[in-house]
Amino acid sequence: MGQYLLSTHAATGGAPQGAPTSPEQMQEFMARVIALEAEMDETGTFVFGGALAGIDAATVVQDRAGEALLTDGPYVEAKEHIAGFYIINAADLDEALAWGRKAAAATNHAIEVRPFHATGKVADHMPQAGA
């Protein structure tokens, strides 16, 4: 049993490609996402997750000799940024990829699947599947 990050990306300054554009589409989109999260919950897959605000809301903090140096904007200037993510429990990559596929279908967007290792106190509080 391991944990994986499922993340989705959005174009800078815009909605994710394939994102809903009408209220009706938005409703369907939310229904799909809620159903996915419910299924993740029932199977002990869901650990944590959600959507991120746009990168215009981001601030980078650095420690410069004890002083905080703040920069308005994201750390990496890129065309795409993480828009939302789930941390899931999965037995192996095949299982994680199967959830990734469901998330891609629900969000209508590509999903990156990457192994995740919780650390420190967070690790102690991470639920394990079947627990």
Add this chain to the structure above:
Amino acid sequence: MEAGRSAPASIEATFREAYGKAVANLVRVFGDITAAEDAVQDAFVVAADRWPDSGIPPNPAGWIITTARNRAIDRFRREVRGRELLELAMVEPETDSPTPFDDAGVADDELRLIFTCCHPALRLEHQVALTLRLLGGLSVAEVAGAFLVTEAAMTKRLTRAKYKIKAANIPYRVPAAAELPDRLQAVLTALYLIYNAGADRESGAGLRTEAIRLSRELTGLMPDEPEVAGLLALLLLNESRMAARWESGDVVLLRDQDRSLWDQGRIEEGQAIVRSCIRRDQPGPFQLQAAIQAVHSSARSVEATDWSQIVVNYDRLMEIAPTPIVALNRAIAVGELHGAVQGLHALDEIAGSLAGYHLMHASRGAMLRRLGRLEDAAAAYERAADLAEHDADRRLLRRQADEIVESLRSGPRAVDPSS
């Protein structure tokens, strides 16, 4: 293989045969690819020392596995990391007397490792490198040489691929029935790619032999999968022509090959497999391609080839696996069956999607030449030569273009009566 350097050829061949089986079994035991590779390497050193005097044991793979296991466990005990691994794997060291070996179990392990190496989450070039290294037992230098990269670059490639298998926990198992068709397709594609990498040049015999050996091994592991048999038949039939395919470093086209040089033993084996596939009646892309090659193999010349049979098989291939390359080959076969006008027509329909592929332009050149459109033909061959990746192909195509230009200068236009 370092251990094999001083060993006689038969021991070397035995190592090659045993390598994949031993690594596959020990990956399951240790749960770690690098530990498995190291242990097998250790066992080969012992074997290279003993076998020249004692002879090759009756079950070499079993001997290597038992020796590798025992020596690895000894070594793990001496290392902290190893002790942890040992606890993790919960393996008990075996006694000095080698335990009777479970060949069926090892076969299952080999199958698991093939599916791990060819997992679709790994990029194709990594799948191929892992398959050759772990299952084929080729040294890193040999794998690097096969793909014309430096040994350092290949080491990096293998390290990255093994890191991903471990970190992402790519499973070590044969996929469930629902996933099997897609996953098996990935394995067969990797083996086919290995063969073709060896068919691109005259010195590629090692890769071709290894692709055939692994395909043969796979037919034994998955006897109920007709596509596995189809791949083996396809490789055998392609291989049967290799002696006729090269002349002083240049490619000889199928139509120009000396068919008396074709290997009848391989042709018979390939054709027998194709016949048994037809009886099973579960066609797939590799079986259909093998069936097409079987038709070529039984023809005494290009003219005597049953082109209608070939077009029928390409039509079926277009139904189940339509790709631009299949469409190109179909157009060529249509040109042989119905003449260059219809062939060119079929080619024009797909020209857009293959504008960057040298063989599309070469085929156009051949058909235009048959139609007497010599300036257009020469231009098509020139374009093909510009696009060709391999020197041998480029030389062949340039020669065709030069020939046409020469004939334009020296004589009146002649129309091939057959078109």
